[in-house]
Amino acid sequence: MIYGARLFTSRTYTLLRQLSRHKYSYTYTKSDEPLIPLTIGQLLERRAVDSADTMACLSMHQNISKTYRQLNEDVNKLAKGLKSIGCGKGTRVGIWSPNCYEWVVTQYATAKIGSIMVRGQGCVGYVNYQLYLDNIQVNVNPGYQALEMDYCLNLVGCHTLICNQKFKSTNNCEILETLEPNILKNANGSRVKSSVNTTNYMCITETDCPMEVIIIHTIYQLNRTASTKIPTLENIIVMNGTDGEELAPKGMTRFDEFIDRFDGTDSRDTCFDFDESVNIQFTSGTTGKPKGATLTHFGIIQNAYFSGKRALEGLTDKILCISPPLYHCFGSVVGGIVAAVHKGTLVLPAPVHNATETLKAIEKYKCDVVYGTPTMFIDLLNANPLQFNTSSLKRGFMTGSPCPRHLLEAFLKSVPTCEHILIPYGTTECSPVITFTSIHDSEKHRFESVGRPLEHLEAKIVNTSTGQITPIGESGEVCTRGHH
Structure with a gap:
C-alpha cells in the first residue's frame, strides 16, 4: 500500500516519537537535505558538463567505453x-x-x-x-x-x-x-x-x-x-x-x-516537469495478474540519490558492476541511475548474469561495488573469486529474495577486501527502494535486517485484518509513503 508524500511538521515528529516510545512498528528517517527537482534527461545533461570525462558506461562484452x-x-x-x-x-x-x-x-x-x-x-x-x-x-x-x-x-x-x-x-x-x-x-x-x-x-x-x-x-x-x-x-x-x-x-x-545524420548537441529535453511519469513497470505477477507501477522522474531521482548516498558512503571511485537485468529496477535505478546521480560508472560485464564474466569485469575495471541476487552471489562463490584480482571490491549489494546470513559471511570471507554487503528492500511501486542497510549498522542489523527507510520516507507494519499498526515483533503488511 503506497501513500502520497507529505511534509513533516514539529507536531508530526512529536506524534512519531510517541509511536516509537510505545513500541509500535513505525519508523521514519528525518533529513534536512532538500529533494532534487530534476528530470532524468536533465540529470544526464548536468553530468555531461560537471563530469564530462568521467566514464559513464563500460560494456565489457561489447568492448564499449563511454564518458x-x-x-x-x-x-x-x-x-x-x-x-x-x-x-x-x-x-x-x-x-x-x-x-x-x-x-x-x-x-x-x-x-x-x-x-x-x-x-x-x-x-x-x-x-x-x-x-x-x-x-x-x-x-x-x-x-x-x-x-x-x-x-x-x-x-x-x-x-x-x-x-x-x-x-x-x-x-x-x-x-x-x-x-x-x-x-x-x-x-x-x-x-x-x-x-x-x-x-x-x-x-x-x-x-x-x-x-x-x-x-x-x-x-x-x-x-x-x-x-x-x-x-x-x-x-x-x-x-x-x-x-x-x-x-x-x-x-x-x-x-x-x-x-550521424543528427548532431550530438543538446536535443532540448522536451520533458521539463520532473513530476511527469517516465516509467510504467509491470511487476512479476507471482501474486496475481501483473501490476503496472507508474514511476516518475522525481521519484526515481530521489530514490537513486538517497540510496546511493547511504550505500556508497566512503567510496571514491564508485565503479558499479551490474549483473542484474536492466529491465528490473535493481539494475536500472539502483544501478544505472545511482551511478549517474553520484558521478559513478556503470559496468555491464555480460548480456545476462555470468559469474565468471562478472569477476573478470571486477578485475579489469577495478570495480568497487558488485550487485546481485543471493543466487548470483552463490554463483560468484562457485566461480572461485580467489582466481581473480578482486582487491578493488569494497562492497556488495544483495537483494531480490531473502539474504541468508551464512551467504553474506561466506562471500566476505572469500573476498577479504570486501568490507560490507548491504541489503536494500523495496517494491517496484516505490522506485524501488524503501529501506537500505548501512555501513554504520551493527553486524546483526546488517546481516539480519533490511535496514532503515531512506531519508524522507516513512514505513510501518499493519495488521492485514484491522489495518492498525502492529506492535514490534508482530508480522503484518508493510506500508510506506514519501517521495516514491
Whole structure:
C-alpha cells in the first residue's frame, strides 16, 4: 500500500516519537537535505558538463567505453533519430533486450523526448491500462515468449519496438513473425502494399566489437488489416544477438551512419516537469495478474540519490558492476541511475548474469561495488573469486529474495577486501527502494535486517485484518509513503 508524500511538521515528529516510545512498528528517517527537482534527461545533461570525462558506461562484452559527454551525445543523436521516425509525445517505445550499451542510450533518449519506459516481467493475464498509458517506452523482459509479447505490446499500444534478434535459444524474430506475419517479410526486403502506416527497420549486429546498429534505407509499409495482432506497432528495431549469431540481412547501413545524420548537441529535453511519469513497470505477477507501477522522474531521482548516498558512503571511485537485468529496477535505478546521480560508472560485464564474466569485469575495471541476487552471489562463490584480482571490491549489494546470513559471511570471507554487503528492500511501486542497510549498522542489523527507510520516507507494519499498526515483533503488511 503506497501513500502520497507529505511534509513533516514539529507536531508530526512529536506524534512519531510517541509511536516509537510505545513500541509500535513505525519508523521514519528525518533529513534536512532538500529533494532534487530534476528530470532524468536533465540529470544526464548536468553530468555531461560537471563530469564530462568521467566514464559513464563500460560494456565489457561489447568492448564499449563511454564518458558522460559521449553518452549524452549518443543519447541526443538517438533522441533526434527517434523523433524523425515519429517517436515522442504520444508514442510508446519498447525495448526487448538483455543488458547492453544501447539499452542505456535508449533509456535516456526516451526520457528526453517525454516517453515513458514500461518494463515487463513475467506477464501473464490481462489488465487494461490502455487509458493511462501515453508517451511510453515499453521495457520488456528479453526472455518473453509469444504470449507475453502479445500481452505487453497490445496492452500498452506499442508504437516502436527495439529487440535483439535472438536471446539464448529463443529466436525473437520468429516470435514477432508469429504475432505479425508481415514483419520479417518487410525486414527481408519484400514490400507489402498498404496505405496506412510506415515502418522503419533497424538492426544491431556484432560483426566486430563494438556492437553496431544498422538501419534499412527503405521505409516499408506494414499491411494493416483487421486481423493484424498488433495494430499500433509501426517501427521495429531488430538487434542481433550479443554472442555473434548470424549477420543481419543485406541492404542495411550501420547505425552510426544513421545517427550521424543528427548532431550530438543538446536535443532540448522536451520533458521539463520532473513530476511527469517516465516509467510504467509491470511487476512479476507471482501474486496475481501483473501490476503496472507508474514511476516518475522525481521519484526515481530521489530514490537513486538517497540510496546511493547511504550505500556508497566512503567510496571514491564508485565503479558499479551490474549483473542484474536492466529491465528490473535493481539494475536500472539502483544501478544505472545511482551511478549517474553520484558521478559513478556503470559496468555491464555480460548480456545476462555470468559469474565468471562478472569477476573478470571486477578485475579489469577495478570495480568497487558488485550487485546481485543471493543466487548470483552463490554463483560468484562457485566461480572461485580467489582466481581473480578482486582487491578493488569494497562492497556488495544483495537483494531480490531473502539474504541468508551464512551467504553474506561466506562471500566476505572469500573476498577479504570486501568490507560490507548491504541489503536494500523495496517494491517496484516505490522506485524501488524503501529501506537500505548501512555501513554504520551493527553486524546483526546488517546481516539480519533490511535496514532503515531512506531519508524522507516513512514505513510501518499493519495488521492485514484491522489495518492498525502492529506492535514490534508482530508480522503484518508493510506500508510506506514519501517521495516514491
